[in-house]
Amino acid sequence: MGKLKTFKGGIHPEYNKELSSSKAIRPAPIPERLIVPLSQHVGAPCDPIVSAGERVELGQKVGHSEAYVSAYVHSPVTGVVEEIVSRKNFAGQTVTCVVIAADKEQADFPKRSGFALESFTGEQIREIARDAGLVGMGGAAFPTHVKLSPPKDKPVDTVIINACECEPFLTCDYRLMIERADDLISGALMLKKAVGAERVIIGVEANKQDAADILKSKASGTPEVSVELIEVKYPQGAEKMLIYALTGRKVPPGKLPSEVGCLVQNVGTAVALFEAVAWGKPLYERVVTVTGPGINEPANLLVRVGTPISVLIDACGGYSREAPGKLIMGGPMTGWAQEDASTPVVKGTSGVVVLGKEAGAVVEESECVSCGKCIIACPMMLTPNLIVRSAKRGQWDRAKEFGALDCFECGCCSFECPAYIPHIKYVRRAKSMLATATK
Amino acid sequence: MANGNTLSVTVSPHIHSREKVSNAMRDVLIALIPVTAVAIGFFRWDAVINIAVCMATAALTEVVARLIARKKITLNDYSALLTGLFLALLLPPATNWWAGVIGTVIAVGIAKELLGGLGRNYFNPALFGRVSLILLSTWYVWIGGGGFKGTINGVTSATPLFYLKSGATGVRPGYLSLFLGNPGGSLSEVSILAVLVGAAYLFYRKVITWEIPAAIIVSAFVLSAILGMDPLYSILAGGLMFGAFFMATDWVTSPSGRNAQLVYGLCIGILVVLIRKFTAAPEGVAYAILIMNAFTPLLDRVLLPKKFGAVREST
Numbered sequence: 001m002g003k004l005k006t007f008k009g010g011i012h013p014e015y016n017k018e019l020s021s022s023k024a025i026r027p028a029p030i031p032e033r034l035i036v037p038l039s040q041h042v043g044a045p046c047d048p049i050v051s052a053g054e055r056v057e058l059g060q061k062v063g064h065s066e067a068y069v070s071a072y073v074h075s076p077v078t079g080v081v082e083e084i085v086s087r088k089n090f091a092g093q094t095v096t097c098v099v100i101a102a103d104k105e106q107a108d109f110p111k112r113s114g115f116a117l118e119s120f121t122g123e124q125i126r127e128i129a130r131d132a133g134l135v136g137m138g139g140a141a142f143p144t145h146v147k148l149s150p151p152k153d154k155p156v157d158t159v160i161i162n163a164c165e166c167e168p169f170l171t172c173d174y175r176l177m178i179e180r181a182d183d184l185i186s187g188a189l190m191l192k193k194a195v196g197a198e199r200v201i202i203g204v205e206a207n208k209q210d211a212a213d214i215l216k217s218k219a220s221g222t223p224e225v226s227v228e229l230i231e232v233k234y235p236q237g238a239e240k241m242l243i244y245a246l247t248g249r250k251v252p253p254g255k256l257p258s259e260v261g262c263l264v265q266n267v268g269t270a271v272a273l274f275e276a277v278a279w280g281k282p283l284y285e286r287v288v289t290v291t292g293p294g295i296n297e298p299a300n301l302l303v304r305v306g307t308p309i310s311v312l313i314d315a316c317g318g319y320s321r322e323a324p325g326k327l328i329m330g331g332p333m334t335g336w337a338q339e340d341a342s343t344p345v346v347k348g349t350s351g352v353v354v355l356g357k358e359a360g361a362v363v364e365e366s367e368c369v370s371c372g373k374c375i376i377a378c379p380m381m382l383t384p385n386l387i388v389r390s391a392k393r394g395q396w397d398r399a400k401e402f403g404a405l406d407c408f409e410c411g412c413c414s415f416e417c418p419a420y421i422p423h424i425k426y427v428r429r430a431k432s433m434l435a436t437a438t439k
Numbered sequence: 440m441a442n443g444n445t446l447s448v449t450v451s452p453h454i455h456s457r458e459k460v461s462n463a464m465r466d467v468l469i470a471l472i473p474v475t476a477v478a479i480g481f482f483r484w485d486a487v488i489n490i491a492v493c494m495a496t497a498a499l500t501e502v503v504a505r506l507i508a509r510k511k512i513t514l515n516d517y518s519a520l521l522t523g524l525f526l527a528l529l530l531p532p533a534t535n536w537w538a539g540v541i542g543t544v545i546a547v548g549i550a551k552e553l554l555g556g557l558g559r560n561y562f563n564p565a566l567f568g569r570v571s572l573i574l575l576s577t578w579y580v581w582i583g584g585g586g587f588k589g590t591i592n593g594v595t596s597a598t599p600l601f602y603l604k605s606g607a608t609g610v611r612p613g614y615l616s617l618f619l620g621n622p623g624g625s626l627s628e629v630s631i632l633a634v635l636v637g638a639a640y641l642f643y644r645k646v647i648t649w650e651i652p653a654a655i656i657v658s659a660f661v662l663s664a665i666l667g668m669d670p671l672y673s674i675l676a677g678g679l680m681f682g683a684f685f686m687a688t689d690w691v692t693s694p695s696g697r698n699a700q701l702v703y704g705l706c707i708g709i710l711v712v713l714i715r716k717f718t719a720a721p722e723g724v725a726y727a728i729l730i731m732n733a734f735t736p737l738l739d740r741v742l743l744p745k746k747f748g749a750v751r752e753s754t
Binding site: 353 | 459692740
């Protein structure tokens with residue numbers, strides 16, 4: 001085998017996938033109360049279209065927005081709306097949430113049957129994606145129907161399924177590839193039809209050889225779908241890095257993948273699109289990897305949106321230590337540290353990672369020693385050290401020149417930094433200052 | 440972490456390579472073992488005393504400077520000890536011990552701590568201390584004392600660089616002798632092999648990358664050849680190898696981007712040869728690196744890497 005394709009820069013963290021990779025997906029318990037945020041996505045928040053005391057059915061739309069860049073929200077259970085509240089979400093932003101008391105008895109979702117892809121047009125698939133409230137499930141949570149509607153002058157020829165799962169610890173996509181390979185490929189073909197592409201490439205990191213083999217055999221009768229193994233390196237699953245590794249095309253700074261004729265969707269999103277089109281099922285549940293050294297029994301759980309993560313931790317045998325050091329929603333590289341376990345799961349929650357005390361110990365940031373490791377690690381070829389220096393001095397234009405707006409916050413710089421500088425803190429500050437400056 | 444069950448809430452990423460600045464400094468100390476051992480082997484007590492005095496002075500200076508500035512004592516980052524060892528290795532073996540003390544106080548006290556400590560210094564502290572001593576000794580003869588004043592680079596016999604400058608070849612040490620071990624010049628200029636063994640460790644530990652040393656050595660070699668100096672002798676004699684791998688690669692005072700590093704190294708190599716050829720100074724490595732230290736912020740700012748996917752403005 002030749003050298004596997006990849007990108008320049010990046011890091012090789014410990015992956016720790018073995019903690020949960022062999023655990024088949026199982027349903028998580030449904031809590032008595034679910035807290036369903038009406039903004040789980042990039043774009044305009046939804047407005048509640050239910051009120052306290054109202055009965056809701058499983059999959060019934062509870063949040064709506066007229067804005068194009070937004071994603072509808074559906075009830076994850078059958079039950080009664082208790083109240084509409086404002087609450088902090090996983091990232092610390094205040095969002096409106098619908099609190100739903102779940103019925104004791106929960107029926108399965110009434111799946112539509114007799115599906116045939118030929119009977120759907122691309123336009124219909126885009127509509128279904130919007131009606132089902134689909135978002136990118138790799139973590140970014142960008143509304144899928146928007147991504148499926150690239151500008152007319154930028155035709156998409158290649159659909160890329162992001163099957164890298166390059167974040168350490170997470171295995172939810174891996175389990176979907178193993179357990180739902182057929183549905184994943186169907187979903188990929190729907191994506192292809194929605195944008196009128198010619199081919200589908202499923203990019204799998206080489207540490208998931210078995211999943212790639214399954215996908216290859218399932219796709220053997222479908223010549224327009226290919227499965228490619230690529231190097232294990234973080235952040236191989238970043239959109240621009242993945243497109244480059246698989247096609248050699250480089251998305252210019254500030255541009256979208258459609259600029260180079262590509263559409264990238266994550267494994268979970270493809271499966272969710274399949275469920276929406278074939279079954280008529282909106283996005284109200286997802287697979288969440290609950291793992292880390294601080295968890296007794298790591299698992300891959302099928303979780304209803306709105307479930308507090310404390311429920312998942314209990315479902316996994318609880319904390320394995322007296323007190324966890326860090327509770328992360330998402331992966332350890334880009335996820336969000338939580339103050340407590342009451343935060344509800346949203347559509348973009350790929351994992352709950354519990355790290356021990358040593359990870360929780362805050363190492364004080366020291367002066368930059370210009371070692372250049374952040375520059376070598378940066379997959380975007382930016383100069384993180386200079387962004388930080390500019391941000392500290394309030395020189396926002398310089399921060400922009402050094403790439404603050406091109407940074408997608410993968411965290412490679414801080415991972416390598418011997419001075420423990422939290423570059424992303426400074427990048428976010430620069431982004432928000434530059435955003436207010438242009439208003 | 441006020442109460443027991445508080446979770447740590449910091450910005451991502453939440454995992455780390457676990458490398459620390461102090462690890463890297465310790466690695467450089469380890470990488471200096473071969474050079475130090477060779478120096479002690481050749482110069483015995485002269486070397487031992489220089490090294491001990493400089494390292495002790497460095498530690499003391501840092502503690503005092505930080506006490507005065509009411510800052511946290513940072514001896515555990517090893518950077519002061521490293522500066523002390525570096526300065527000792529840059530001095531000729533016959534240097535008076537008090538010259539070592541003065542040089543170290545200047546290196547750690549002025550070049551480093553006065554500017555705000557590790558990370559804020561513009562000049563390589565050890566080189567700054569070394570060059571300060573050379574300059575001071577031209578005004579205050581007593582500093583040179585038993586050492587370098589009035590002789591070439593501190594030893595009473597001609598150093599290898601003397602032959603390079605004068606063009607005399609008959610009695611000069613051979614290439615192999617320079618490579619394996621030839622006492623002449625400063626403590627660190629004895630054996631190229633010892634320098635390379637230490638450098639290999641630094642590469643292995645990823646403390647340094649190839650850009651700066653390679654640019655220095657190649658440019659010095661090529662320019663020497665162009666100017667009619669023995670190019671191989673140019674890179675083997677004097678402090679060029681030690682400077683290229685250990686001094687010019689100092690994290691804080693060298694550029695952090697690859698393009699800037701290449702230009703920085705290129706300029707150092709050129710300056711070394713020009714200083715050796717056209718000035719009265721016998722050795723140019725220390726001056727060349729210090730001069731380029733001053734350009735490091737500019738180089739880093741101007742020679743930025745090309746952003747991923749960036750194309751020229753016109754296209």
